[in-house]
Amino acid sequence: MAERQNADLPRISMVGTCALLCESTGPLDIEHQRRIWALTEEVSKWKHVLEVMPCLNNLMVIFDPFETTIETLEQKLIDAWVNCEASPVQGKLVEIPVVYGGEFGLDLQESAEHARVSIEQFVEIHTSADYVVYALGSHPGFAYMGGLDPRIFVPRRTEPRLLVKAGSVAIGGSQTGVITWATPSGWNLIGSSSLSFFDPDTEPPALLEPGDRIRFRAERIER
Amino acid sequence: MMEILSCAALTSVQDLGRYGFRRIGVTVAGAMDKLALAVGNILLGNQLSSAGIEITICPFRVRFHQDTSIALTGADCLATLDDVPVLPWWTRSVRAGQVLTLHTPVHGARAYLTVGGGIDVPVVMGSRSTDLKANFGGYRGRALKKGDILNIGASLRPAASASAGTDDFGVEPPASALPSNGLPQNLPGVISVRVLPGAEYERFPESALELFWRTDWVITPNSNRVGYKFIGPPILPSTDLEVFSHGLVPGVIQIPPSGQPMIQMVDCNSSGGYPNLGTVIEADYWRLAQARLSGAIRFVKTTHPEAVSALAAERDYLNTVTRMANVFRAGKPGAVNSVRASVRRRAGA
Numbered sequence: 001m002a003e004r005q006n007a008d009l010p011r012i013s014m015v016g017t018c019a020l021l022c023e024s025t026g027p028l029d030i031e032h033q034r035r036i037w038a039l040t041e042e043v044s045k046w047k048h049v050l051e052v053m054p055c056l057n058n059l060m061v062i063f064d065p066f067e068t069t070i071e072t073l074e075q076k077l078i079d080a081w082v083n084c085e086a087s088p089v090q091g092k093l094v095e096i097p098v099v100y101g102g103e104f105g106l107d108l109q110e111s112a113e114h115a116r117v118s119i120e121q122f123v124e125i126h127t128s129a130d131y132v133v134y135a136l137g138s139h140p141g142f143a144y145m146g147g148l149d150p151r152i153f154v155p156r157r158t159e160p161r162l163l164v165k166a167g168s169v170a171i172g173g174s175q176t177g178v179i180t181w182a183t184p185s186g187w188n189l190i191g192s193s194s195l196s197f198f199d200p201d202t203e204p205p206a207l208l209e210p211g212d213r214i215r216f217r218a219e220r221i222e223r
Numbered sequence: 224m225m226e227i228l229s230c231a232a233l234t235s236v237q238d239l240g241r242y243g244f245r246r247i248g249v250t251v252a253g254a255m256d257k258l259a260l261a262v263g264n265i266l267l268g269n270q271l272s273s274a275g276i277e278i279t280i281c282p283f284r285v286r287f288h289q290d291t292s293i294a295l296t297g298a299d300c301l302a303t304l305d306d307v308p309v310l311p312w313w314t315r316s317v318r319a320g321q322v323l324t325l326h327t328p329v330h331g332a333r334a335y336l337t338v339g340g341g342i343d344v345p346v347v348m349g350s351r352s353t354d355l356k357a358n359f360g361g362y363r364g365r366a367l368k369k370g371d372i373l374n375i376g377a378s379l380r381p382a383a384s385a386s387a388g389t390d391d392f393g394v395e396p397p398a399s400a401l402p403s404n405g406l407p408q409n410l411p412g413v414i415s416v417r418v419l420p421g422a423e424y425e426r427f428p429e430s431a432l433e434l435f436w437r438t439d440w441v442i443t444p445n446s447n448r449v450g451y452k453f454i455g456p457p458i459l460p461s462t463d464l465e466v467f468s469h470g471l472v473p474g475v476i477q478i479p480p481s482g483q484p485m486i487q488m489v490d491c492n493s494s495g496g497y498p499n500l501g502t503v504i505e506a507d508y509w510r511l512a513q514a515r516l517s518g519a520i521r522f523v524k525t526t527h528p529e530a531v532s533a534l535a536a537e538r539d540y541l542n543t544v545t546r547m548a549n550v551f552r553a554g555k556p557g558a559v560n561s562v563r564a565s566v567r568r569r570a571g572a
Contacts, residue, residue: 013422016474016502017530021422028467053245053470055494060245060470065531137468137494140248140357144468180248181357198248200347200359206247 010081012074018050018065022077023058030146032057033134034086037210041087042080054210055135056144091133091211096178096193098127098169102222104192111154111171111188123218125149126190131176131214141180141198141206145214148176160186167192169216224288225338227371228322231280233447236342236361236373238274241350245470245493252352252360253489255448255512256333258397258537259297263337265545266294266314266394268379268552273341274351276367278334283325285336291375292316292339292390293323298331298513313393314548331513340376355448356490392551394544397509401540410521413439414514416507417525417533418476421499423464427478431458435500439519440484446516448490453520457482460498468496474503474511476522486511506533 011023022039026032033056040054048067053060063073100123101108112122131147138144154171164170164185169178172187179185180197197207208214239260240253254260254277264273281300287293294314295302302309302325304317311334317323325334344351344362353361362371394400403415424432440453459482475487477497486503487495488511503511504525514520525533 011422013424013499014419014502014527015421015470015499016419016472017505017527017534019470019472019502021469021499023422023467023469051243051245053493055469056467056496058467058469060472062472065527065534070527135468135494136247137245137470138248138492139250140354142248183356198357200354200357204247205244205249205348209247 008082009078012077014070015060019060019062020070020073020077021058021060022081024081026057028057028134028146030132030134031086033132033146033210034089035081035084036135037089038084038087039077039080042084043077046076053137055137087211089211091209091213093213093215094208095215095217096169096195097219098191098193098216099219100126100169100191100221102191104165104168105190105222107154107157107170107188108190111152111190114154115152117151119221119223122152122190123221125152126176127216127218131216133208133210133212133214135210136206136208139179139181139183140200141208143177143197143208143212143214144175145177146175147214148174150174154188156186157188158186160184161189164189165192167194169193225291225373225375226286226288227367227369227373228284228286230283230367230369230371232366233279234283234367235277235353235355235365236274236344236351236367237277237353238272238341238351240489241348241352241354241360244348248493249348250354250356250490250493251473252354253350254335254352255489256297256335256509258509258541259333259335259512260337261541262312262394262397262544263294263296263314263335264341265541266296266392266548267292267337267339268548269337269339269341270379272351273337273376274344274361275335275337275342276373278325278336279332281325281327281334283334283336284322286322287317287319288372289319289375290317292378294335294337295325296335296337296396298328298334300325300328300334302326302334310393312396314390316390332515333512338375339378343374343376354490389551389554392548394547397537397540400543401506401536410439413519413521414510415521415523416510417504417530418501418522419504419525419527419530421475421501422469423460423466423478423498424500426460426462426464426498427458427500428461431460434458435484436522436524439521441519442514442516444516448488450488450491451486451511451514451520453484453486455483458484458500464498466496466498468494469499470494472502474505474508476500476502488512504530504533506530506537
């Protein structure tokens, strides 16, 4: 696809025959993410669009290639991006109770050492920030959140764990979140939560949605 | 009802997949070889969305507790009904008490058993597919095992015996019916699949891309419904790539830091953050699904118009199979001949 000069225009690429990826070239921040949400809402209404998957600073559009062309869709995406206003979405406030440390927070001490703070200070920093759900994805009910305090950024582990328990509260680089089902992960485990984030038999199945505001609450700290 | 008498791992109830929930992290799941499952359902006069059984490791044995009809598609597993061979890409009626056995496949990797009326399991989030990672859908959210008893749905069509038609017929498999335009032929043990370049394609140097296209990538044993991993020369980008997590579809070829490509398959996460070199086109997906471990894959660069016409050819094939199945069941031999002739024309025979 043609390279575009204007820095504000999105970068669009193919994801197979039936999907396009539309990426903002701006920084990953709440203002850009609000435009991603607005664009998702707009594109979801288009004819011949079968599914829209918003993620971090981008969205994937699945379409029927027998009904529209990638050229048409690419132009429409560019026009819509230029014209879209940041979504005013203010989601619900969700408090996530966390047991920090202990059996399921194996990396808490190491993470605190990396941040050069005490375990109590580390937990205080993690629980005092307001987080925003940027997108859901990866595995059922998992939320990508923005808002982690840079003082407790902790690089991903060089050797990912082969299996991490569902409910693990973790930090991977500049991101934090709750791993909602047993999966391999390179994130640092700082605690666990018993909150249910996904149930296929409820409507909606996922607890969280983009725009929701999150606070972590320390139930206790285990050593 | 049908009872699983013998069943290795990796056998599960699947339909065409669970759509519309990527944005809450739910995988598409569904049959790896959706074309084979679709043909099985067409042979039986089922809805395309009916669920069947995906069988990956044999032997597999099942006893039917009712009269019904079955179809076998996908890999050729030298199946027998009691002691009588059942050809692949074939449908026939079975009587209560009969036992169907599938053996290790001679071609392909995955066989599909479909039954008239489909496997009757609850629809969860719009699909009967088993989500084997999140453990919901399908039969109790898990792979099948010995002793499981599956219900069979009500068949949509009258028995062939009520008309002049037959329940005992087959169709030409996709491997011979579908053109393989642009794919190198005659490479023993190597399956070629067409690829459209992806978001980070241009970020790899020419030499790495050239290596990517000409390597026969060996499929490692650590490959499954989630993804295929390959062994070959490392494919490295010009500079380190920082990629934000983005939506995934089956077929996406990711390049992790090791430089060894991975292809996302039907049980892949709904999003991920490795660089996307390209995507195997939908029309070649069944070829990937039938690739065997330790076999090799050759990637062939294609264009979007070619990918769309390959998908159109697949749709034409399904339409032809549908017409043919209707004709066989109605029992009008003249019409069968005309459909056969049109299949031959499409196959270029």
